[in-house]
Amino acid sequence: MRKIRIAQIGMNRYSHAPDIFDTLKKREDLFEIVGYALVEDERETCALKLKHFEGYRELTLDEILNDPTIEAVAVETDEIHLLKYAQMAAEHGKHIHMEKPGSQNLADFEKLIETVRKGGKTFHLGYMYRYNPFVSDVIARAKTGDFGSIYSVEAHMSRLDSKETREWFGSFKGGMMFYLGCHLLDLVLQLQGVPESILPLNTATGIDGVNTKDLGFAVLQYPNAISVVRMGGTEVGGTKRRQLVVCGSERTIEICPLEKGVSDAAEPYLYQAIKRERYLDEEGHTKNVETQSEPFQRYEAMLEAFAAMVRGEKENPYTLEYETTLFRVLLQACGVEAEA
């Protein structure tokens, strides 16, 4: 199997860059890591995270972009710089795995999508629930009509953030909605399509004097349905209560927690999910079936899929049109006015 020659551009403070690079290292059967580049002020801002790059060559951005043997890049800068570097990578004909969701400028995102479209290369985004086995199953079943008519999706992704992280949410309009809500909107959009309207209700809790939007909340309105996404940055035990609840005319499925760390796991990022499915059996009784997923590694399936797409062995189920639609929905949920 051909290995993908890849480099990473960037390291971020609050997102998945170290995890992605660690997973590239782990999957040497899929990737040949050429090196990494630090951009913006990452040498200072991410100094504590640079150990993840130890043993690999530091390159300049230009070396990565101008080396035609480097066919793919993982763009993993802080969110506000993502589109800038993804655009450069696209212009240099690289396959791209990009940390979600991009920067916050719609025109820049659309320009990137257009460049990718013309270049015909893979564009793969790091939405972290796309490779969760239970989430994938729920989405596949929604598409086959297993839920009947879906009238409500509730998606939660909360946690207890440091004051520093909550202050950093101020980098984005919508704060937590942009940072974590994107993962949830991705799920609602896949399950229910584009809503008729979106009501952004992002709020600053004001705790510890931090006035960023650290409580993300948006209502997605459909003709016969209402869905909500919620993500709190101040919730004690919030990670344990992350959940996806899909209610349809035929059944309800609740995945909670969406990810539960495997106790005493031999490797990092190993999770399980718990699912409760409720429906009527043939005798008209409500069945309640609870199952726990096999352990899964959050980033491995993600990067395995990326490699398969780059090799042309797998089609990316997330089209460029879909990613653009999602980005637009996200901006609306963040309260950013996006032209229709």
Next chain:
Amino acid sequence: MRKIRIAQIGISENGHGRLIFKSLTHLPEEFEIVGYALVEGEREKFAKYLHYFDGYPELTLEEILNDPTIEAVTIETEEIHLTKYALLAAEHGKMIHLEKPGSQELADFERLIALVKEKNLVFHTGYMYRYNPYIIELLEKVERGELGEIVSVEAQMNCRHKDDLREWLTVFKGGMTFYLGCHLLDLILRMQGMPDRVIPLNRSTGMNGIESEDFGMAVLEYPSGVSFAKTSAVEYGGYLRRQLVVTGTKGTVELQPLEYAVDNKIATDKIECNAENAAHWGDPRIAEPCESFERYDVMMRGFAEIARGERENPFTPDYELTLYRLLLRACGVSIE
């Protein structure tokens, strides 16, 4: 202990009237049941439920109202008639236990509250979580500040109702929010007070061609948080997913299921997270059940104690009016 001489006015299909009367019969040390009256065509409409009254005298409404020895009544008609009969009872100086939330006319409810205040009558409403031991404990914790500042309350009360109930929901603007959301708004209001904005988002799922608002959703906006009350009438397993989640700066308390059956009684499960036990994703979420209880027996015992003056009703008439106004707004009823 003095027994309260009490009579019941009405019975309904979808309210708690039958169970309230049953609880009165469970509590002979608290109540002396004088009888019951049927109103608004209930003899025909609810014939199948009249056996709940077996062994007790049927009275006319006037007999109940005009008998000064009957000091208290339970008003358990269908929702649309509740305020009308509560007003009659108040005019006749009775102590009142009223099925929640009342009818949907604000002016009538305001008149009722004014009358209750003027006559200094006991006015007790049947919001069904008010006597749940874990909810009482949670509200006390909130009041003592043990959860810190409350950021949000998520309250859900779902079920899988039959089509005839879903059709009946058209009686109310707001459908499920009026019918069940009232229980949840009661809890949010007590924990967070009056919101800056109430956003009614009630919907009709349209399932089986039914057009009532069978999916209730109201969002309550506060200066530093967002809460919601969700009530679906079409959710498989919704009963077991009924929940109250309170997140505060010092901890999170999740009551789920809000109620489940244990030996013909009810229990609630609680998961508490605080700084000490919230650390690791892999830690199991351990639910702690409360001791089982009988929902209406504790409620009616509470009413008896209030009626005898042994305890103060923590829910003042003014609070009930504030809650009622909030409910109407959540139902999308203009109250200006």
